[in-house]
């Protein structure tokens with residue numbers, strides 16, 4: 001059984017020294033990649049280098065494994081408050097650290113919605129008490145995520161909101177989107193969009209394509225995503241601000257982002273591991289466990305996402321971790337809930353990009369550390385002196401089979417059950433404390 005510990009409820013003593021020896025230290029932000037040692041004192045990185053000659057209270061032989069900044073997942077649904085039978089801050093964060101993730105950004109579509117200072121206070125206090133990693137959250141763009149009236153962004157930002165989104169739902173009203181950009185501009189935070197034109201989606205449940213035709217179910221067309229992205233980028237160009245596209249799934253949306261970046265607009269984009277690992281035909285195998293929103297797309301879209309990762313167009317990898325209980329998934333494709341769990345499989349699935357020589361290791365890790373940190377203005381995701389001691393120790397080459405029954409998440413809804421993968425997190429450190437060890 002893995003070992004778990006709470007970094008804030010049970011914090012490391014301020015002067016405790018831990019020396020990580022014989023580690024391949026990688027800092028994607030500076031492209032540092034050396035075998036050496038890293039010393040933490042309390043919750044900070046004190047030093048790192050080839051040979052520190054340091055005395056420590058504890059020494060850990062890293063056996064040449066990769067020691068990198070802890071991963072940052074800027075898209076998770078921990079269902080807390082409101083649906084804690086599916087996940088809560090304890091189980092979600094346990095699941096995260098088991099995947100090498102040391103910081104997450106929760107989406108606001110909880111019950112109640114994260115649209116008030118009170119909900120942010122709850123999240124902060126509760127996660128200090130029961131979470132195994134750093135927990136942040138986006139605030140809702142609109143009150144109750146109804147898409148009508150803007151939330152009080154200023155107060156929410158002061159209460160800790162790292163950006164704003166109505167994820168789960170798109171902001172369909174263009175004028176609301178315009179106002180959101182205007183308000184967020186002064187706060188210098190992103191407006192993150194779940195890009196989906198609900199009229200074009202027309203209650204579709206999987207990608208509109210060969211598989212939806214074969215199964216005779218309603219599909220969600222690619223333009224459902226891209227028309228909203230094109231609209232948002234037009235508004236952004238006129239108004240200013242920062243735009244972040246959540247879980248991009250189509251080549252058309254990615255093209256729009258490319259053009260916007262070429263124009264110099266302040267735009268970032270993330271992709272989820274399932275979208276660059278699988279395509280729509282996985283629905284025939286995994287059924288409702290391959291149903292998520294946006295859906296798994298065509299092979300051409302998948303290739304475009306991989307090309308976008310390779311070229312650097314895609315800034316970040318984020319899971320869209322969406323736990324559901326059995327009842328929500330043991331239904332017809334049309335009736336089942338959207339979403340799959342992801343925090344425990346992000347790293348091994350993403351490492352395939354490295355093993356298949358699509359990205360170098362620093363390039364890949366940047367998309368899960370310093371790049372997402374920048375998107376949410378977070379002081380983390382790098383290895384630097386006096387930086388936060390949030391780290392992950394990665395065994396790149398261990399081959400193993402994903403077993404969803406062993407997930408620390410309360411939910412097991414994953415199309416990757418029984419998948420053969422290579423590489424995983426073997427130890428995770430949050431605020432200097434070893435919070436997870438395989």
Ligand SMILES: [Zn+2]
Nearest residue numbers: 167168194293
């Ligand atoms: Zn979404």
